[in-house]
Amino acid sequence: MAVLCAGAAWAVPWLLGPLPTSLGVLLSIAAVLVAALVGGAGPAWVATLLGSFAVVSHTSANPVATAVLEIALFLSVGGLVALLAGRRSNGTVAPPGEPLEARLLRSLGDAVLATDAHGVVRYLNPAAAQLLQCPEQEAIGAPLSQVLRSRPESGSFPTIRPPTPLATWSQWPRALKRRDGGELPIEECIAPLKGRDGEDPGAVWMFRDATSRRQLELERSRLLEREHAALGEAQAQRERMESLFTQTPAAIAVFQGPDHVCSLLNPQARALLDVDGGAIGKPLRDVQPAMDPGMLSLLDEVYREGRPFSGREVPLASTSPYVTPALSRQQRFHDFTWQPWRDARGVIQGVMAVAVEVTGLVVARRAAEDLARDLREAVQARDEFLSIASHELRTPITSVQLQLQFLLRAAPATDPEGAVSLVHRRVESTLRSMTQLHQLVSTLLDVSRIRAGRLDLRREPVDLSSLTQDLVSRVQEDAAGARCSLRLMVDEPLVGSWDRVRVEQVITNLLSNAFKYGAQRPVEVHVTREGDFARLCVKDHGIGIAPEDQARIFHRFERAVSQRHYSGFGLGLWIVRQIVEALHGDIRVESRPDAGSSFIVRLPLESAATVDASA
Structure with missing residues (x-):
């Protein structure tokens, strides 16, 4: 093919007579291109070599520098064409007259490998040779066990296990050991070969690189794990919230819409309203027809205006177990709050009500107030007594002081022997005691007056x-x-x-x-x-x-x-x-x-x- 193309490029100028030198060079380049397209890299190199002689003969009459330049240009173009033809064929140039099926198998992006009934490799396409890092000449005729290297846990390869009648791609990639020591995840599909007489001549193994799929599967697995963990946490949180909602010692209710339809009622709210689970989905007016109209009006206002309302120590009947047993239902007291319930956009959807039983606190406070009132009355009575007693005692004490002072002046200071008389000492001591008593009574009187603000x-x-x-x-x-x-x-x-x-x-x-x-x-x-x-x-x-x-x-x-x-x-x-x-x-x-x-x-x-x- 190369000789034919080069000869045609040399003979055309000889047959047609003298032609421009550049036309001969172009005909030689065209001969190289035709040889590369038809025969591949080898014929292209031969056509380049033969064409160079034709170029030399055509440019012999030109100056030396011009001839050298034209020869160098031709050799560069011819060599480039031959290299490109070699890369295109990739060392697997189909021989002339190769069937269309074989060319299709070579052009497939998936790897194809065929074995006979004894596990000997009889065919592999370029994609298989590239993934296995094994040249076609080395793999053909070698046992599959020498060509393939897989991890032990990945199982056996197609020829060792019975081929499945239905060829399907594997759901999970497996690792294929490569000659460079790395591992390549692959997807595979195995199909048996059937002869014309029904014999089993071997199997076809198709496989492809599953690296991207494995990464996607791993990412999917991680996402599924996170999703499962999030769902588990959400479920646990929901159970905790439900437990808190049902066990909290406060009545919690959610009413929806302007009719205050009962959406949520915990056990304490049901006991407070004296209803069962059938109240869900019904308006509050139907559930509690005897409810105070003033309370319903306040509930309407909270829903309409969007302002919360709180009440303290409101007397309400209740059968809740979280109340003081010693009091009757008519003596229950609650602190309650009505809060507007808004959605994510801030639109009021209903009203949330929370009521806390405070009957015990009310009773204790009233008892403390009664005790404090009794104590104040007792202290007031005591202060009045001290004031009256101190005032009444001052008069006789003052009289006694005057009498003692008179006796002290009348009594002789000394006895006949010149010592302080006994009467004088006794009167003086008694006078000091009375003075202290007078000061004490005055102090008590001042205390009672100050306490009384007088x-x-x-x-x-x-x-x-x-x-x-x-x-x-x-x-x-x-x-x-x-x-x-x-x-x-x-x-x-x-x-x-x-x-x-x-x-x-x-x-x-x-x-x-x-x-x-x-x-x-x-x-x-x-x-x-x-x-x-x-x-x-x-x-x-x-x-x-x-x-x-x-x-x-x-x-x-x-x-x-x-x-x-x-x-x-x-x-x-x-x-x-x-x-x-x-x-x-x-x-x-x-x-x-x-x-x-x-x-x-x-x-x-x-x-x-x-x-x-x-x-």
Whole structure:
């Protein structure tokens, strides 16, 4: 074929006479193309070689450079055509006169391999040779077991097991070992070969690369697993929600539409409405015809307006097991809420109702209110008794004090031997006891008055400096008895509109505390001006007060020391604070343990205009 094509390309110019040189080169290139199309790569290379001689003969009359260029161009084009023809054939060039069936098998994209009855490979197409990585010349005539390499668990190959009468593609890929050590997932289809006389000459095995299918199957399996897990979780969540919905100790109901059709009712809601499962799908008005019209109107308003409504301690009848058994159905109380039920677009679909049984809380609260009322009445009765008793006791105590003072002055101070007489000592001791009793009764009377809000104040212009000087001079004897020196520092007259008796009570209580807890150390009293306030400071150097106790000592019956070592009821500072605050002043303490205490009282001063008007 190559010789024929090259000869025709050389003879045409010789027969037709002198022709252009380029026409001879083109005829030689055409001869190479015809040889490549008809015969393939081999004839194309032969035609290229023979054509080169024809080109040389045609270009002999041209200059050397031009002739070399034309020869090089021809060889390049011819070689390129031969290479392309070789790639096209891929080493499997069908011999001339090959049947159409064989050409079709070679052109198939699926791999085809045929064996005889003894398992010897008799045919494989180029696709099979490529997937098996085995050349056709090496596979033909070799046993299938040598050609194929598969994983043991993938099973045997077609010729070892009986061929199935119906050829179908396998549902699951299996792994095929390749010569490079890798594994290739393949899909396969096996079909038996039948001779003309019914004999079994072998089998045909078709297979193809299933990598993409395997990836899709794996992805599908993962998706199915995730879907199964999601469905399982959704089912478990649904069961949990259903369990919570049915077991929650609250009545939950969902009503749909303007007619309030019962869509969901948990057992507690059914007990509250006194209905069974047949109420589902029925309007609430039909289920509860005796329901309060006001409640239904509120339900309509919630659905229409979209605003929730809540009710507290609403009396409703109920047969729910989550109620207080000691009460009748007419005494049940519920806290309930009606909430609009909206869909994903925000459109109101119905109303969700939640009712919680609070009968026990209502009963307990009412019992506590009754107890508190009884307690207030008892405390009020006690305060009234203390007030009356204290007031009634003051008169005889005052009378006894006067008699004892008269006896003390009338009784001789010494006996004939010059010692203090026994009568004088006894009367003096009794007088001190009566004075303490009088102070206790006054304290109780003040407590009852303060508790009742009847602390009367008789305001008048009072000079705090002068009043303090007078009181300090009167308690010198008490200071000496407590072995505390008393020092007073006063700057100027400080006049305010105060109750003289109550201010005396404040100063006396603070001085008494200073003597009691001063540890026989000096007590200092300072009266100064602080802006628009008169400032009174009583400072001792005694046991002091811990920081955590400084706030509570101004409360009733509160003490910062042990009652075993110090007497008292813990009422003095509380009364002082009440009096100071009633006079629109304030009181505080500055102290540290074992460093003494300073009680500071501030009382508002009168302006100059007020003082002149009072004068």
